[in-house]
Amino acid sequence: MPSDRVLATVPLEHVLILGAILFVVGLYLALGKRNAIGVLMGIELMLNAVNVTLLGFSRFVVSPRPLDGQVFAVFIITVAAAEAAVALALAVAIYRHRETVNLDEIDLLRW
């Protein structure tokens, strides 16, 4: 489907900028939120943003194996699921011992 036939098209740059905005919002959540579950939401958002970028490259950039970006995206989803399960289990375990999941109150190892 040649892209010069039609007027409107989504350029790769806009996909990348969408991914950048989502990543930046996730970074702000991960660094700034007090609740550990809020931080985890930020990390999930960052992983999603990376997936948007990977799929954008996979769709637009010509390569001998164009589906590799989608394969990477599936692997990222897998790792994100494992990470979310372990991190939320950690949050629940910490809550059981300290009655809080606020990250500025979990400062046992702080000097």
Add this chain to the structure above:
Amino acid sequence: MIDQTAVVVAFYVIAASTVACALMVAAVRNLVHAVLFLVLTFVGVAGIYVVLSADFVAVAQVLIYAGAISVLLTFAIMLTPGADRRNSETVYQGPAFVLAGLLLAVIVFVVYDTDWRIAGRGEFAVTAAELGRAFFKPYIVPFEVASVLLVAAMVGAIVLTREEADDAF
């Protein structure tokens, strides 16, 4: 597919609503509402995947992120009933905001400064069969490692949350 006007309009509408929902995750003052907005963000990202002709990944996104991970997050919030649910920020809010803004500026500059060598390739046909072949031919080792990782994470989550009289911690 991406050249059709309706799809282009759909991309920008979905992108705008996804970004708005992501900002609401940071803005709302209730952690449960933040999870609900995060689910909306995940569904919006799945829509972006469909526009980028990644049908299998879009379905996996809806199943795993909008389904499983959001349920996990809700469970974690409900299992910490006495914890602070105000979705407030620490003292690092200001530096985090500045850092996020700087990073966004750098990425936008790099995106427009780079020659991406796009050659107008068409969209993919159905990707699930090709993805399956990729998983079992060139990516067989990472595929198996991922399954081991999932088992390890599952066992680890069970061990961490198990109630015991004499805990290891």
